[in-house]
Amino acid sequence: MEAERIAVAVRPRGSLEAVDLGFKRARQNFGPLFGAHAAVVVSLAAALVLAFPSRLALVATLVWWLKPLYDRVALYVLSIALLGRAPKLAETLAELPRLVFGSGLFASLTWLRLSPSRSFYVPVLQLEGLRGAARRKRSRVLSGRESSAAIAVMAVCGAFELIIVLAGLQLAATFEPDGSILQFWFESFPQQEPPLVALELALYVVAICAVEPLYVAAGFTLYINRRVWLEGWDVEIAFRRLERRVRAAAAVVALCLAFAPAHAARAEPEPRCKVGSAEDAAPCIEGVLADPAFGETLNYTAWRPRDFGGGFDWSRLGPLAAWVADLVTQIARIGFWLGIPVLLAIIVVAAARGFRWPRRGGVSPAPADEPVRRGFDLRPESLPSDVLAAARARFAADDPAGALSLLYRAALVELARRFRLRLPASATEGECERLARTAGTSALVDDFTEVSRAWLYCAYAHRPPAPDEFETLCARFAAGLGARA
Numbered sequence: 127m128e129a130e131r132i133a134v135a136v137r138p139r140g141s142l143e144a145v146d147l148g149f150k151r152a153r154q155n156f157g158p159l160f161g162a163h164a165a166v167v168v169s170l171a172a173a174l175v176l177a178f179p180s181r182l183a184l185v186a187t188l189v190w191w192l193k194p195l196y197d198r199v200a201l202y203v204l205s206i207a208l209l210g211r212a213p214k215l216a217e218t219l220a221e222l223p224r225l226v227f228g229s230g231l232f233a234s235l236t237w238l239r240l241s242p243s244r245s246f247y248v249p250v251l252q253l254e255g256l257r258g259a260a261r262r263k264r265s266r267v268l269s270g271r272e273s274s275a276a277i278a279v280m281a282v283c284g285a286f287e288l289i290i291v292l293a294g295l296q297l298a299a300t301f302e303p304d305g306s307i308l309q310f311w312f313e314s315f316p317q318q319e320p321p322l323v324a325l326e327l328a329l330y331v332v333a334i335c336a337v338e339p340l341y342v343a344a345g346f347t348l349y350i351n352r353r354v355w356l357e358g359w360d361v362e363i364a365f366r367r368l369e370r371r372v373r374a375a376a377a378v379v380a381l382c383l384a385f386a387p388a389h390a391a392r393a394e395p396e397p398r399c400k401v402g403s404a405e406d407a408a409p410c411i412e413g414v415l416a417d418p419a420f421g422e423t424l425n426y427t428a429w430r431p432r433d434f435g436g437g438f439d440w441s442r443l444g445p446l447a448a449w450v451a452d453l454v455t456q457i458a459r460i461g462f463w464l465g466i467p468v469l470l471a472i473i474v475v476a477a478a479r480g481f482r483w484p485r486r487g488g489v490s491p492a493p494a495d496e497p498v499r500r501g502f503d504l505r506p507e508s509l510p511s512d513v514l515a516a517a518r519a520r521f522a523a524d525d526p527a528g529a530l531s532l533l534y535r536a537a538l539v540e541l542a543r544r545f546r547l548r549l550p551a552s553a554t555e556g557e558c559e560r561l562a563r564t565a566g567t568s569a570l571v572d573d574f575t576e577v578s579r580a581w582l583y584c585a586y587a588h589r590p591p592a593p594d595e596f597e598t599l600c601a602r603f604a605a606g607l608g609a610r611a
Contacts, residue, residue, distance in 0.1 A: 141275035148347035194234035245345020246276035526590035
């Protein structure tokens, strides 16, 4: 590695700082890096689809297994860009034969394929060209804190690939004409249809093209950082720069001496003492050490344990130590088995909250001591006896927000009364609609949705309804929500 040509500041960094540097290098070389990587991934995936058109699951597995090949393309671009200009797409594609047959790809696709530190050790195969025992020895030398950071980077990048795939499927579920999003998930995955498998494959290819270059860049900078720590590249570069400056200064001094007038040679100073034998050296050494240039002698005092004679017999604690070890083992075993159901319960609760499972069936009404929901007084006695007449009067008095607020409060009170809905204090208009949809009939829910949307447009978008639209809304309210069941 030509350390002097590196395009970044060469210095020892922490693991996270090295990973951040890798992401920065990937952004700086976005076009050459992501372009070459995506060209190889997409073309290879398309070839596999044409070869196995009816076995797309196998194609997805092969696309995943061939990641080391894509990594070599990305590593080639990053390694060249680190020493200067990033290679163009044609130059990178021209290097494909060497990257396939001369970079240790077979080892990476076989016994090294499932290595969690793949991005950290690939440069040993591709850039250093080591194989067999030499590669294993070199990997042991390089292993350290950067290898654990490489494992963490692999976990994070794998999670982001999964997120991209799931986000794409979630987006596709929103275009389903019938059913809910949860219904799409529950009905699609037990029996996957070919279109869904093709969509998953396309999303996975997109995820690899988006995340894998970042993963390779992070592993490459971790590898570079480890070599800087072990081989002192920063010190080497500093000495080389110092050497150039010294040579330039020496040339200037030699040039000046060449044109300087000659002077008589000065006599060398006499030594402070003459030593002819080993016996004569002791007085000379004492005289030199007595010189003030050597400073003064300092005495330090330190505490040390007193020797009372004899040592403590640790064998006396043998039965006690064995009992304590057995007790700790039993506690750990019981804690482990008790922790499994607790962990499963936490996962189930977190998943239920994350997916917001709809509540079905009757739900207890809101307690009487919490009558206010997001600023709305939902007590039945707070409403006027004739809600429609009061709403029309407010609308006629040029107060459409007050009129719609009254209708919206009355609709919430009626829904809570009819279906015993519990409306949380922090529930938004959209959450109230979802709660109503799980408990009420479709016609009643549609009426409530119209009232809620009209209130939202008026309150937040400042778009009050026209008089005829308000009359239509009042008519629907009177026929549905206003009619006592």
